Amino acid sequence: MTLSKPKIILDTDPGGDDSFAFLWLISLVQQGKADLVAVTSVDGNVSARLTFAGSCKLLQLCGCEAIEVGRGVIGGSASDQVEDAGEIHGTDGMGNLSHTLPDGVQEYESARSSDDLLIEKLKQFPEEITIVAIAPLTNLAAAEQKSPGILGLAKEIVIMGGAFQVPGNITSEAEFNIAYDPESAKLIFDRYTHLVVLPLDITRNLIFTDEMAQRVADTQAENAIAQFIVSLCKFMIGTAMAFRETAGISGFLVHDAATLAYLFYPETLMFRRAQVQIETQGEWTRGKTLFDDRHKTKGGANAWVAMQVDSINLLAVMVEDLKLLLAKS
Numbered sequence: 001m002t003l004s005k006p007k008i009i010l011d012t013d014p015g016g017d018d019s020f021a022f023l024w025l026i027s028l029v030q031q032g033k034a035d036l037v038a039v040t041s042v043d044g045n046v047s048a049r050l051t052f053a054g055s056c057k058l059l060q061l062c063g064c065e066a067i068e069v070g071r072g073v074i075g076g077s078a079s080d081q082v083e084d085a086g087e088i089h090g091t092d093g094m095g096n097l098s099h100t101l102p103d104g105v106q107e108y109e110s111a112r113s114s115d116d117l118l119i120e121k122l123k124q125f126p127e128e129i130t131i132v133a134i135a136p137l138t139n140l141a142a143a144e145q146k147s148p149g150i151l152g153l154a155k156e157i158v159i160m161g162g163a164f165q166v167p168g169n170i171t172s173e174a175e176f177n178i179a180y181d182p183e184s185a186k187l188i189f190d191r192y193t194h195l196v197v198l199p200l201d202i203t204r205n206l207i208f209t210d211e212m213a214q215r216v217a218d219t220q221a222e223n224a225i226a227q228f229i230v231s232l233c234k235f236m237i238g239t240a241m242a243f244r245e246t247a248g249i250s251g252f253l254v255h256d257a258a259t260l261a262y263l264f265y266p267e268t269l270m271f272r273r274a275q276v277q278i279e280t281q282g283e284w285t286r287g288k289t290l291f292d293d294r295h296k297t298k299g300g301a302n303a304w305v306a307m308q309v310d311s312i313n314l315l316a317v318m319v320e321d322l323k324l325l326l327a328k329s
């Protein structure tokens with residue numbers, strides 16, 4: 001029996017850790033293990049125009065420029081309380097390295113909107129598409145509002161977001177992707193049950209180091225992708241250390257990459273079923289993700305939430321796949 005390759009839409013806001021997840025996914029596509037149907041960019045780490053440009057540049061870098069990129073709405077999130085993350089990811093979202101990458105062939109002005117692209121592809125391939133959502137959930141909620149029920153056509157929605165039993169990273173209580181646009185997150189978690197969540201509880205263990213980047217680049221130091229990986233890693237480590245995200249270890253957190261581990265290396269993760277709720281009202285807790293931990297009858301479970309990770313093996317397979325990306329480019 002041959003299993004069909006997963007069809008993926010990547011919803012992203014590059015983003016340093018997005019860039020690493022993006023390159024990992026392209027490696028899997030080039031190995032014939034996945035189809036990347038479209039990329040839907042969104043306002044988040046930096047503004048929508050920059051996340052669109054960054055997505056196009058990453059595709060161009062890997063020779064995948066034929067894949068369509070949707071554009072997010074500039075300032076499209078409902079939140080006015082959370083600033084973007086340019087101080088973590090660089091003002092271009094890519095460690096101030098985007099000028100070293102080839103320009104994409106697609107133009108923001110003439111691109112289709114991300115929500116329209118999501119709607120079209122979900123209708124074209126009903127129950128076949130996995131949405132890998134590694135950014136604020138603005139595009140997904142916009143698609144759902146334009147075409148109610150559309151996200152029900154997705155096979156699964158795999159989300160990097162939330163913080164359950166650990167502190168947040170944008171406030172004490174909340175994680176960035178959810179806190180940037182809590183209303184959009186709430187709409188999706190209140191309406192759907194085919195959700196998979198990779199929260200800070202496990203991603204804070206995914207410390208990508210300079211030594212790992214060097215291992216990727218090892219035999220191909222002149223390769224443009226290798227140079228980008230090494231330079232971006234160096235930049236991200238600088239800000240991760242400044243913001244004390246890695247318990248003093250010299251590395252940075254590749255949060256978004258956890259989504260791909262779930263899809264392609266699930267033996268690295270352990271999940272629990274839960275009813276995830278999004279706080280949108282709290283004075284101090286806006287954007288917090290919660291589940292009820294009491295031993296009480298529950299009927300409303302909507303998501304699988306990752307609670308444990310084998311970070312050593314997850315990072316090891318990521319490094320090996322990135323090496324394969326270089327070998328093929």
Ligand SMILES: [Ca+2]
Nearest residue numbers: 015018134135
């Ligand atoms: Ca992201």
